[in-house]
Amino acid sequence: MNIFLQEPDTTLWRAIIDRMNGYRQKLEFKCVETEEQILRETFALDTYALFILNLKEPTNPYMMNFIHSNGGKVPILLILEKDYDPDTLKTLYYLGYDDFIVKDFYMQEIAWKIYKLCNIWNDERFFLSPSVYFDCKKWMFYYHDEVVSLGKKEATLLKYLFVKSPNIISCDEIVSLVYHDEIVSPESIRALVKQLRAKLPIDLIRTVRGEGYQITHLSTFKANP
Template structure:
């Protein structure tokens, strides 16, 4: 399990990192918000531990940016803020837990384990396993393989979503046109988009059913 830790207090950051690594987690540590945000956009984490009052982008702003971009990684705030308005804001933004400073390290360890366990249960319900080690995540419309996201355009994501909804069934070009564009589109453009999607996947994951359409065999 990979955890991102954002905490600007050096001693506390190092203590948390040491605790979590001793528990078997991989931890990336950051002391300011902008670097942490860039890391989250460029890598996959199983959990975020975010201090609120950090240099640059604060923890609230960071989580808000992530949620607007469809990144729903479970997040725990670690903060000295105690006002009910601050707690409410954190939960409204989508955090799953709040740990108020100062806290016992054993409590932090238990909260982290609980958050990861709950996230795993939700993930299993929202994930469709496909041949070749692919996994399709229905909540964020992303496709991963070995925990690495496959880069897809918006159109490719919509086409894949249609195939997922009709897995093991033939999907016709007309169905794709209606679902993705809801208007007339040159059939050649549909073929181009399908071919672009197929190039990013294992050969024959999406099969061409000659004269009829395509099929995702799952």
């Protein structure tokens, strides 16, 4: 799978590539520093599964339109500098960018975004780091040398927490996805979440009062590489 990365910081290139290649599959990156170099890729833009761009003027739709008009009809992930203007987020949303990430981000954060935007979760393994991950087909959570076996409902709940991340999974969705619309009480859902939390070797599930549950934000997770 090919990914196009435009970013002036070549050290960041290498960090992203090293992180992604440390996971379960190899990705091919085309890396350029400037926006002008994107314009030279006219005949190759339809070969990429994702564009990761750090644009000087992200609210200017020119580059997005150029990519789309030359066959690059795939997700675009924006990298924003840490001094970005928050008022631009509404404009970026309406322009139709698929996601954005703000420097200085954790490598785990951009890894999750790449996996989700490229749809390469494989429905099997969800990685927090190369040695910390959840295998939903085996119902196993791996934490370095420790292996935790989960029950079917626990594994299903954890899978959909990962799939929905960073969004919240509501209790109604849990009833539908985990219990297949059986009649279950809120106490049963809370008991399942408590049971899953007790088994996991890290604090991974956050309760959002009145809304549901979500995976703890990646920036709070300090996994060893």
